[in-house]
Structures are given as structure tokens and as C-alpha cells.
Amino acid sequence: KISHPTYCSGPFDVIVHKLSDVIVEAEHDSQSQHLLANFQSYVSTHPSTILVDPLPAMSQLLDRFTSYRIMNRLICSPPYLEIHSVDDLKRIKLVCKTRVAHGSLSHEMSLIFSADSLADIHPPCVLQSFVNHGAVLHKIFVVGDRHYCVERPSLKNFPPGPCDRKTIFFNSHHVSKPECSSDLTAMDEQMPHLLPPSSEAVAALVRELRVQLGMALFGVDVIINIHTHTLTVIDINIFPGYEGVPQFFPSLLAYIESLLDTNSSADSS
Numbered sequence: 001k002i003s004h005p006t007y008c009s010g011p012f013d014v015i016v017h018k019l020s021d022v023i024v025e026a027e028h029d030s031q032s033q034h035l036l037a038n039f040q041s042y043v044s045t046h047p048s049t050i051l052v053d054p055l056p057a058m059s060q061l062l063d064r065f066t067s068y069r070i071m072n073r074l075i076c077s078p079p080y081l082e083i084h085s086v087d088d089l090k091r092i093k094l095v096c097k098t099r100v101a102h103g104s105l106s107h108e109m110s111l112i113f114s115a116d117s118l119a120d121i122h123p124p125c126v127l128q129s130f131v132n133h134g135a136v137l138h139k140i141f142v143v144g145d146r147h148y149c150v151e152r153p154s155l156k157n158f159p160p161g162p163c164d165r166k167t168i169f170f171n172s173h174h175v176s177k178p179e180c181s182s183d184l185t186a187m188d189e190q191m192p193h194l195l196p197p198s199s200e201a202v203a204a205l206v207r208e209l210r211v212q213l214g215m216a217l218f219g220v221d222v223i224i225n226i227h228t229h230t231l232t233v234i235d236i237n238i239f240p241g242y243e244g245v246p247q248f249f250p251s252l253l254a255y256i257e258s259l260l261d262t263n264s265s266a267d268s269s
């Protein structure tokens with residue numbers, strides 16, 4: 001619609017958009033490229049229009065190579081696997097995720113249980129250590145300077161030690177959507193419910209991520225390691241579906257108002 005002259009006329013004070021699909025499609029589709037170019041040119045020729053969120057910042061989250069590097073910078077350590085003995089190669093547990101982080105194919109994942117099974121992966125992809133977390137995912141939804149935490153089902157624990165399991169292929173949306181139930185999320189053993197992450201830790205994480213990403217609307221998926229109780233970020237999402245967050249629209253409006261206030265006081269000074 002943006003390419004239509006009447007939609008471009010504005011003037012707009014603030015633009016909130018969800019162009020993630022278009023950015024992904026623009027890789028191979030000229031109509032999407034055209035739409036993005038029009039959008040960018042509107043933004044460049046209207047510097048007083050506030051854009052939530054800038055396209056380059058969003059693009060970072062569409063590529064797991066980039067977004068996982070940002071995620072890792074938070075704790076300032078490169079990812080590594082400790083391989084103490086040849087036996088360790090038989091007990092690795094990895095989650096394999098596609099490089100592209102958005103769109104239907106991006107949710108096709110696999111769990112790898114041995115070095116031999118690395119033959120099952122389809123690059124480009126990331127391999128992340130699988131962390132036992134008691135099948136509870138904490139989704140944090142960020143809306144400007146506010147954020148909300150929602151609990152969701154998640155992958156169950158897998159016993160430590162060597163195992164000869166074959167690769168498990170799964171679709172992430174079949175394990176962590178609000179109402180979904182799957183064999184992969186049903187815990188076999190009684191697992192004491194871990195405390196949710198502390199609100200201070202979550203607030204600090206969100207603050208840091210907002211700076212690193214330069215974005216206002218995004219989601220962070222965190223789990224709690226059942227062995228170390230460490231808060232662990234496993235994924236960052238572009239403009240997530242804010243279902244389960246009834247405060248989304250009021251918060252978005254409050255955020256937009258605060259942007260406009262800041263803008264008008266900057267104009268008058």
C-alpha cells in the first residue's frame with residue numbers, strides 16, 4: 001500500500017510498521033524491493049517523522065547469524081562446547097535452527113544428539129547448545145520502555161550422558177505456542193516448578209538489548225537452566241505476535257505519545 005501515492009502523502013508524525021515479511025521477500029521479489037525502496041525514500045525525505053523501528057535494525061533480527069552474535073555479546077563470551085573425551089562426541093545436545101529467522105521455513109528445527117548426526121543439518125544454520133530448562137519458556141515482550149513476561153510450554157529435559165537417539169525434527173510453533181501440546185514438551189518425570197526469572201534481571205536484560213538492537217518492539221525468549229539456575233537467552237524475535245499481552249495497544253500508544261512529547265519539546269527548544 002505504501003507504493004500508492006495517497007498512502008505516501010502523509011504527513012505522518014510516527015510510523016509503526018510490520019515490514020518483516022516484506023524485508024524477507026525483498027531478497028527475491030522485485031515488488032517487495034520496490035515497496036521497501038519507496039518506504040525508505042519517504043523516511044529519508046521526512047526526517048521529522050519518527051520511525052518505529054528502523055529497517056536496518058529489524059534486518060539484524062531476520063538473520064540468526066547476526067542476532068545470535070548480538071545475543072552472545074550480552075554475556076561477552078564466544079559459544080563453545082567442551083569436548084573432554086571421544087565419548088563426549090556421543091553426548092552432545094544441540095538445537096539446529098535455520099539462519100533465516102522469519103517466515104514459515106524458519107521454524108523447522110532439529111535436535112542433534114551425536115556428532116554423527118551432524119550429517120542431518122542443512123546449512124546455513126546455527127547450532128545452539130541444548131539447555132535443560134524444565135519445559136518452561138519465558139517470553140518477554142518489549143513495547144518501548146515497558147515489557148511483559150508470559151510463560152509458554154517448551155521442549156522437555158533430555159537426560160544428560162551419552163545417548164543413541166536419532167535426530168528429532170520439529171516445528172518450533174508446535175512446541176511453544178500458548179495452547180500447544182506435544183510429546184516433546186510433556187515432561188516424563190515430576191519436575192519442581194522453577195521460579196520465574198527475577199524482574200530485576202529481566203529489566204536489565206531488556207535495557208541492554210534495547211541499546212544493542214536500537215529497537216522498541218521485539219521479543220526475547222528466555223529459559224532457566226535447571227542445573228545452574230542461570231537465565232539463558234535462546235532467541236530474539238522481531239515484532240512478535242503480542243497475543244497474551246492485553247497491555248500491548250495501551251503500551252504502544254503510551255510509547256508513541258512519549259516519542260511525540262520528546263519530539264515537540266526538542267522542536268520548541
Ligand SMILES: Nc1ncnc2c1ncn2[C@@H]1O[C@H](COP(=O)(O)OP(=O)(O)OP(=O)(O)O)[C@@H](O)[C@H]1O
Nearest residue numbers: 095107128129130131137154155172176221234235
Ligand atoms: N538452546 C535451547 N535449549 C533448549 N531448548 C531450546 C533452545 N533453543 C530453542 N529451544 C526450544 O525450541 C523452541 C523454539 O526456539 P526458538 O524460539 O529459537 O524458535 P522460533 O521459531 O524463533 O520460535 P518463536 O517464533 O516462537 O520465537 C523454544 O521455545 C524452546 O522450547
Ligand SMILES: [Mg+2]
Nearest residue numbers: 221235236237
Ligand atoms: Mg524466536
